[in-house]
Amino acid sequence: MAFLELTNISKVFGQTPAVQDFNLQVEKGEFVSFLGPSGCGKTTTLRMIAGFELPTTGTVVVNGNDVTNKPPQKRNTGMVFQAYALFPNMNVAENIGFGLKIARKPKDEIKKRVEEVLAIIKMESFGNRYPYQLSGGQQQRVALARALAIQPQVLLLDEPLSALDAKIRVSLRQEIRAIQQKLGITTVYVTHDQEEALSLSDRVVVMNNSKIEQVGTPFEIYNFPKTEFTAQFVGTLNSIPATVRHAANGELTVDSQTLVTAQKLAGIADGEAVMISIRPERISFASEGRKPNVLNIKVENITFLGSIVRVQVRAGEHLFLMDTFNNPFLKLPEVGDKVEITFSKEAVLVLRHASQI
Amino acid sequence: MAFLELTNISKVFGQTPAVQDFNLQVEKGEFVSFLGPSGCGKTTTLRMIAGFELPTTGTVVVNGNDVTNKPPQKRNTGMVFQAYALFPNMNVAENIGFGLKIARKPKDEIKKRVEEVLAIIKMESFGNRYPYQLSGGQQQRVALARALAIQPQVLLLDEPLSALDAKIRVSLRQEIRAIQQKLGITTVYVTHDQEEALSLSDRVVVMNNSKIEQVGTPFEIYNFPKTEFTAQFVGTLNSIPATVRHAANGELTVDSQTLVTAQKLAGIADGEAVMISIRPERISFASEGRKPNVLNIKVENITFLGSIVRVQVRAGEHLFLMDTFNNPFLKLPEVGDKVEITFSKEAVLVLRHASQI
Amino acid sequence: MKRIPLFPWILIFLGFLYFFLPLIGTLDFSLRLVKDQITLEAYKNVVTSARFQNTFTYSFIMALWTIVAATLLVTPTVYWVHLKLPHLRPIVEFITLLTYVVPAIILVFGLIRIYSRPPLSLLESEIGSDFLLVMGYVSLALPAMYRSVDAGLRAIDVRTLTEAAQSLGAGWRTILLDVIFPNLRVALLSGAFVTFAMVIGEFTIATFLARPAFGPYMANLGQTRPYESTALTIISLALTWACIGMMQLLGRGAQGQIAGTR
């Protein structure tokens, strides 16, 4: 039996379904992210685990106990909010000790525990500061420490990094992951940022329109999306119309040039129109080494993004993107040049209908 | 003579210098970005071009005319704000026609021009809508159209994309660049987002602490930063302590392994301690092909970011990062593995002092 | 959440009682001029009396002048403070608060003390007294007007709108008339309604300046003709509530409009 079990959860606000048919099992110590656009139901689901919302149907079981109808203060979950939510009238140590004080722990035990958690977030000397004296990143670390201090069964984080600057976001993200792994605490993390979900999680739950689209490891989600939505929402994807030339050995034509896919095309007739998907980073210039597929294209546009150079290319009437690492000493083709690009058989995913990959 | 000339500009608020020694020449039709952290003076400089602030010293010359002391309403600059700043009491067409109405253009000319600009932003059918009926992205496109309607000499954009979602940010960014190139309008763009500045601009002005750090093309700024600040602020950079082994032929040691740099080490003595900088994307696994430098390292951590897999490696006591494109069919080393990494001579930049690259 | 503590609901209920019991009692009383009968006689008596008509008209006109004066005083000042002197906002707010807490009685003594002596001697003429009355009312109206205009200006990001208009070539007159005022329409109307409601019933200043206003008339009636005075109370309340209702309606419309601009 899993540590955290969400079974047949649904939530309706008025007439509007916010969450439908939500089933998930989270193992002890696992880090699971809910990823999706705003309004997809990810935060509502998290709030049902915390007890701030009651599910319309379904049960929440933590460590074998059904907590579905328990009030939030009886659940022993640690919660970190986007808005930090530190108590402005208490200093850092008092904030962190708040939950322990409520649990009527002895004073010296509270003091010891506060020092422990302050050490975990590397803010040992900040105990006497007040929230308004801290930067956003520091406040969020204190909020994390406050949630950890009560040794919660489950740690819940609701877009904790959205309010922070890009550079701090990346460093705090790494810190959260390191602390979570060190303490082995079961964690549910809500975000709309795909890079955050992919880089942090053991498993990612992709949600859309109040439903789960796919559950899997970051690697599975990114490389083997099961639905059109997942494929489009996570990362950048080229979708190019193609025609099946010889289904038996995976041959297709794009712009009357022949490609081969590693995918089994069982059930697709020769001559049928399909869509193929290729991630931009799987394509490279043929001058750097040839892979099974080579396509003649025209360079339409080159955008320099820093570490990556994004090239828009045209094959016949189809425009698509390829990414290549920036290398100042390697000459790139110029806009208007006609060159060859190449990619492996495995990079070509064939979709028969718009809704299936 | 350049189209827009900023000469010896400085601005002091009270005792605090906001901009110092700012000199820049922008050619007609050029797209220049001011890039820097908040408080670096980039917005103040833009506001001096628009006329909302008067420089403490220095001159602003547009198309040969000194406008330094002209009020903003006499400068004919188009301005786009982060907060859209559409007039809530006017519909889209009235907003766009506002500047023309003030210039007392005939009604039918205004109507024609409004339709032209609406076509440019592809919102032909939105003329009768009010701002509150539009999404953020649409509002910002109308704000852009309003600024373009008066055919300004210079188009000024102050973080126009900061208030928008990630996906819309990227698509509107491409649209702004396309419109700017089509109309050939001289443009100054303020941003704190390095990818935005790099991908949009002909030239980037990197600012820090009220001063210009470096002016150059995105390629120059990223690949050949002239100051420590530029190197650190734009992109990710590994800084690793090393020792010069043989300055004459560019040999260095890191963790008692030998590296070679393409850089001239004139004036550095053998045995001197230096710092070397390598961008994470310039490093690859030696199993995929060897380059002049090969280093034995231990894999410390692997983070899956989607299109990129970021690997933290350790050479002796030095930790640094390498980036590699995600390929689901290529086996990566695992955490703890000891493997070889490789990079070119050109990828190794040697810094003698902390302040010099 | 199904766990709702009882306490706040009890408070809300008590507040309701506290407000509406007196009201229902008053309403009931006003309908009982004729014994053992529910009648509108008292209302008829009030509305047809010449003094009612005269004092109401007088107060109505004074209210209009107050609104005009307060609008002209407050709007450009607050706009300017928002635009150029945002650090002075606490001071301006302080000044408008003064008049909220300075008792009307003190205000009226101050006014009489200064303006009834040479060189001004305003109290010697009707128009002078009316002027003084309006000035007193403007003081009372300042907090409401200020808050309305301030909230209105805060909702539209004055500074950026002004700069946007400037960069499109607009001068100050155009900016005020075409950009700022149209977006303040709702805020100004709402301020005007509150001012109107307040002036119509004001008692202290009108009494001490000896003006033929509606407030003193009501007080006078209350001491002599209980039923008519109660009817008047109800009429006055209905009027006041109509004003506030209008204001809230306008406010809601404006919120919808403005929410979208964010």
Added chain:
Amino acid sequence: MKRIPLFPWILIFLGFLYFFLPLIGTLDFSLRLVKDQITLEAYKNVVTSARFQNTFTYSFIMALWTIVAATLLVTPTVYWVHLKLPHLRPIVEFITLLTYVVPAIILVFGLIRIYSRPPLSLLESEIGSDFLLVMGYVSLALPAMYRSVDAGLRAIDVRTLTEAAQSLGAGWRTILLDVIFPNLRVALLSGAFVTFAMVIGEFTIATFLARPAFGPYMANLGQTRPYESTALTIISLALTWACIGMMQLLGRGAQGQIAGTR
């Protein structure tokens, strides 16, 4: 910007004149009890008079009761509205606005009409009358109290703080006492000061309920002893301003504290 239009400055200057000319005149007058001499005699007369001391003490105590009642009525209600019924905020705001525009004269008639008759007959006892007076003052204090508490609650993101406390195991009592009230201290004090300033000078309700309060005393003095009454006006104003000054100081401190939590 060096281009500053003259108009707003003229307005600010006029406003200044309008406020401070009467004040200076009043101050000057109050110092001239003895002919051709500047003297504090009038102030001495006022402060040492028994009626001054009695009425001031009475109003002071009434003010304290008003503050306590208004705080207990407003704080939990507004907290609850913020937390669970944010859509009811316009209605609650509407109710508090009512008392801002319902003239005191109407309020007092309504109170007398209901509570002076059986079964309540409050006006027959001293305590009953005092109770009625405090209730009237609470109505007058509602807008100020509501605005203070509302602003205070908005500054601290009540809902998230409440949820954070809940997830740490806190019940409702702990949340109110340890999290909400301490963060409202400044807002409550500022509301209390405004209320205090207002009650101390209130005239209409106290007069019609025939209570021995400070406002009627001032009015009475004004008609009989001009110099002493003017001195009283100055004292009262100084007191009021001290209250508002305190409030602003507290407000500024709170802003600094709260700005950091964003």
